[in-house]
Amino acid sequence: MIVVGNGVLGLSLGLTLARRGLGVALIGEAHRPTAASTAAGAMLGCFGEVTTTLLKSEHGKTKMDFGVRASKMWDSWLTELSEDAPGEEIRTADGTVVMLNTVGVSGIDDDNFAAIRKTVQEYDEPFEDVDPADIEWLDPDPNARPLRAMYLPNEHAVNTPELLNRLQTAFVERGGTIVADTAIQLHHEQNTINGVTLTSGDRLSSGRVVLAGGARTQELLDTIPELSVRIPRLVSGYGVSALMRTEGGSGPRSVLRTPNRAFACGLHVLPRGEGEVYVGATNVISPEPVTTPAMGDVLFLLECSARQVRRDLWSSGVHKLQVGNRPVSLDGFPLLGEAGIDGLWMLTGTYRDGLHLSPLLAEEMTHRLLGEEHQLDWDAFRPVRSPIAPASREEIVQTAATHLLATGYEYPWRMPVMYPMIIEAGFQGAFADWADELDPEFTPPAELLAVSRRLYPVIGKWLREYYAASRSARDE
Secondary structure, rough: OEEOOOOOOHHHHHHHHHOOOOOOOOOOOOOOOOOOOOOOOEEEOHHOOHHHHHHHHHHHHHHHHHHHHHHHHHHHHHHHHHHHHHOOOOOOEEEEEEEEEEOOOOHHHHHHHHHHHHHEEEEEEEEOEHHHHHHOOOOOHHOEEEEEEEEEEEOOOOHHHHHHHHHHHHHHHHHOOEEEEEEEEEEEEEEEEEEEEEEEOOOOEEOOOOOOOHHHHHHHHOOOOHHHOOOOOOOEEEEEEEEEOOOHOOOOOOOEEOOOOOOOOOOOOEEEEEEEEEEOOEEEEOOOOOOOOOHHHHHHHHHHHHHOEEHHHOOOOOOOOOEEEEEEEEEOOEEEEEEOOOEEEEEEEOOOOOOHHHHHHHHHHHHHHHHOOOOOHHHHHHOOOOOOOOHHHHHHHHHHHHHHHHHHHHHHOOOOOOOOHHHHHHHHHHHHHHHHHHOOOOOOOOHHHOOOOOOOHHHHHHHHHHHHHHHHHHOO
16 A cells, blocks of 8 residues: 655554564655754654633533554563664653743643643543642743743653664564655546656555645645645644754753643753753644744744743754654644545644654544454544534634733733733734634634734635535535
């Protein structure tokens, strides 16, 4: 079969299938120009990612359950990977420290910190309250000091380049075939997939094709327009991360992070090698994948890391800037399973969770592709679907306004104390009007609502088209 995409999800699926003795062609450019994987911090955790908005819906709770199941697979996954492709230790961080500092806003940071604490207790996950003064390596600006912190001993991190290299080596050792090219055309006949065409002009034939190419998957889907309009379109959650050579070669032992905030995944700093740390990551919705970091995003990220985590990062060397594109569907949820044409499958739309979920989703997809009994109930995330509602319209409008304000506080802005209240009221009214204008029933996730009117009107166009197609299919 054919797997399109050589990021961590495509490689994990290819390896899982190859271990079962199947012939697999894995398509992707060697340098992965727009992948999320190459810029990822690779935190192996789901509890540190918990937010109040995630837990508002049954779909969000299902994603949470997937994350918990994936957490329990990583030890055996890495052990098996080392057997197939021996090498250096992949794990880089010993647990995660989640910090609630003075930078955020109570409606996001305080609430998400409380949600993390509540969720670890509900799942009986070990955690430990930590005195912020005892957090190793932490030295923030006094105005950004943490007020509370907790340690999650089971939420580690891995070296992303090493993980990708080892996955690819193991895949080839197991008989898989690497096709260092890009798929540009899907071919089907009588509602059955039969192959893809590459930029080289070569055509690969197969009755089973899995699209696991992240945000660029949309380019392939658009070659079958009558199908793509029925699937939530993929846009990019573009992010910037940095590798930094620290002063004196020091570094944290654990992941140091804040709760998720301001449309992003929370500021995080983690060890990546001797004398080197990874700093991440921003999240900006973009209609197309991005390959070059914007100056404003780089400045924001680096200043936040020095102000909120360790002051001497300001004089540390920036070894490398990295850009990644998280695959974000128009309703914010994954695209998993059969995709409306016989033999065509999708494994994408995982937003910020793809790397962490990769062992679980690869195993589940393998069961389904081989017609075996499956373990997960992911039917709600089938690609051809009506829009999933992550929350009520009123809640989404409020979330969009609060997160937009939170971005200002994190910069940080300075203005008269009453202005943020006035601005927030204006945001709420504008977003409510825009949501009504987009569609009388369906509402996109907050981050898409915020950018789809003035910043990227084309996303508003895509939302309208998807909503119209979904309503038409439902009425039929």
